[in-house]
Ligand code: HEC
């Protein structure tokens with residue numbers, strides 16, 4: 829009885845020590861070392877789409893969708909995997925589209941010699957594709973200029 833109580837107490841303290849949901853995640857830190865309450869693990873709920881040819885755009889100003897998987901393509905303070913293929917110095921040998929000229933401009937319109945910090949995190953705008961269904965129905969139609 830005593831050991832059973834002890835086991836129960838132990839279980840209870842373990843449960844309260846690790847709040848649910850208990851998912852094996854790697855702790856992410858900000859550049860300044862603060863903990864960030866987020867999981868780096870990609871959602872397993874959706875299947876990534878296979879690599880394919882560039883996806884037609886629906887309006888001319890649209891950030892093109894990413895037509896290939898981006899698994900393991902990390903972006904850190906010193907290295908941007910996307911630019912490994914999409915930069916103006918690499919695109920010819922990799923066959924990737926070179927980043928847009930607009931990506932070298934600051935918000936104020938000043939031209940820079942390298943990718944603008946506001947364009948550094950590519951996937952803020954360029955979205956990799958999965959088989960996820962749209963959350964809400966919509967009847968969006970391609971812009972007239974691209975019909
Ligand atoms: C190993 C090389 C490589 C890496 C790394 C890479 N790409 Fe690509 N990317 C390509 C190639 C090749 C294409 C297809 C070009 C074509 O077929 O016209 C492409 C196409 C694209 C397109 C579509 C362009 C268009 O005009 O429709 C986008 C957007 C894109 N990539 C974004 C990214 C992002 C964001 C990352 C980083 C997360 C990334 N890529 C990393 C090689 C790469």
Ligand code: HEC
Nearest residue numbers: 889890891910914925926927928930946947948949950953
């Ligand atoms: C703030 C949003 C934003 C971010 C961040 C961003 N892009 Fe873009 N990107 C766009 C938009 C919008 C377009 C289409 C209009 C244009 O060319 O500016 C575009 C166009 C492109 C194109 C197509 C160029 C062409 O000639 O058709 C490529 C390739 C591309 N981006 C790659 C990247 C890569 C790689 C990064 C990260 C280093 C990145 N982008 C970051 C918004 C963004």
